[in-house]
Amino acid sequence: MWTAIYLRQKFPSKKILVAERGITPAGASTRNAGFACFGSPTEILSDIETMGKEKALQLLTMRFEGLRTIQKVFANGAVDFTVCKGYELLDDIQVLERLPLLNEWLYDLTGTPATFCQQDEQLPDFGFANITHLVENRFEGSLHPGKLVNALHQLAVKMGVRFLWSTEIRAVEEGNNGVKLTTVHGPNLIAERLVYCTNAFSHRLLPKVDLVPARGQVLLTEPVPGLKFTGTFHYQEGYYYFRNLNDRILLGGARNTSFQTEYTLEQFTTLPIQQALEAFLYTMIIPGQRPAITHRWAGIMAMGKEKMPVVEQLSDRSFCALRMSGMGVALAPSVGRKIAGMME
Numbered sequence: 001m002w003t004a005i006y007l008r009q010k011f012p013s014k015k016i017l018v019a020e021r022g023i024t025p026a027g028a029s030t031r032n033a034g035f036a037c038f039g040s041p042t043e044i045l046s047d048i049e050t051m052g053k054e055k056a057l058q059l060l061t062m063r064f065e066g067l068r069t070i071q072k073v074f075a076n077g078a079v080d081f082t083v084c085k086g087y088e089l090l091d092d093i094q095v096l097e098r099l100p101l102l103n104e105w106l107y108d109l110t111g112t113p114a115t116f117c118q119q120d121e122q123l124p125d126f127g128f129a130n131i132t133h134l135v136e137n138r139f140e141g142s143l144h145p146g147k148l149v150n151a152l153h154q155l156a157v158k159m160g161v162r163f164l165w166s167t168e169i170r171a172v173e174e175g176n177n178g179v180k181l182t183t184v185h186g187p188n189l190i191a192e193r194l195v196y197c198t199n200a201f202s203h204r205l206l207p208k209v210d211l212v213p214a215r216g217q218v219l220l221t222e223p224v225p226g227l228k229f230t231g232t233f234h235y236q237e238g239y240y241y242f243r244n245l246n247d248r249i250l251l252g253g254a255r256n257t258s259f260q261t262e263y264t265l266e267q268f269t270t271l272p273i274q275q276a277l278e279a280f281l282y283t284m285i286i287p288g289q290r291p292a293i294t295h296r297w298a299g300i301m302a303m304g305k306e307k308m309p310v311v312e313q314l315s316d317r318s319f320c321a322l323r324m325s326g327m328g329v330a331l332a333p334s335v336g337r338k339i340a341g342m343m344e
Helices: 002-010 041-051 053-073 093-110 120-126 145-158 199-204 271-285 328-341
Strands: 017-019 086-090 116-118 133-137 162-164 169-175 178-183 189-191 194-196 212-221 232-235 240-245 248-253 293-303 310-313 318-322
Touching: 002 145, 002 328, 017 189, 041 053, 041 086, 041 093, 053 093, 053 328, 086 093, 093 116, 093 133, 120 133, 145 162, 199 212, 199 293, 199 318, 212 271, 240 271, 248 271, 310 328, 318 328
Parallel strands: 017 162, 086 232, 194 318
Antiparallel strands: 086 133, 116 133, 169 178, 178 189, 212 248, 212 293, 232 240, 240 248, 310 318
16 A cells, blocks of 8 residues: 555556455554564664675664654554554673664664663563563554554545455466456456565465565453553564553564464464463563453564565566565555655
């Protein structure tokens, strides 16, 4: 939808159509945990080691600017956007030793010499167990994924973008006069240009793209009386993430406990991952308490050999904007703007 909006701005006389295979966008767009974040220190440092400093900071810039775009385009209340401060739970002092250099690298982006600040003194107030260090980031936030998708849809429709729901594309054939899209149930579609924005589900149409689906699982507790913390929290390079949803705890992740089983397009929760999440919840987040779990769900992300999104022209008429690496909320505005900028 971000891509459609930017294409409409660039080509006001063109017909822009979004073909959505489901009755709603449900791959990850409405099934994530609602984090409006651009990364935790351990994740960023890991990205620098694997991607190199230049690419890692470029990716971070895309996330940061994407979140700013969401705030600029939509009133905070429309999508429940809250800059609530983010924190990373640490038990590795070596990461703390690298914070000054990381903050130096991020100064031009965030405009502050202390993007990440050590705040160990707040740990007793939050009530966590088995955690020795806490790092704060005042730029982190949260939002309501469903409200964001709804707001994007309303804006796109207002701008003249058309939508076809429950329209799954089975095959694509590119010719001299356009692109033919064969749908599962008909009718077939003809377009001048095509952009693949199907993220983790793209292998069915683009088998050569470096992309693997990765399931993210989440749970939500019943209200916890006297909940001690507010904000968004990360642990172990973001493989665990949680936040307060009013007085409930929304917790996701644990994919690193079973990578191979989570490389899947199956959108259901599994006992091993849910048990790992519950163990983290009951032993580290709220030790000594066992609130009931009221909701569980899963969404499908897209990963690859590196985290940089695939934003490319595939042929004379086809483009793709794929592989958000679990940061689609933050990346989508920047990626949509970039892919629209590639078209003439």
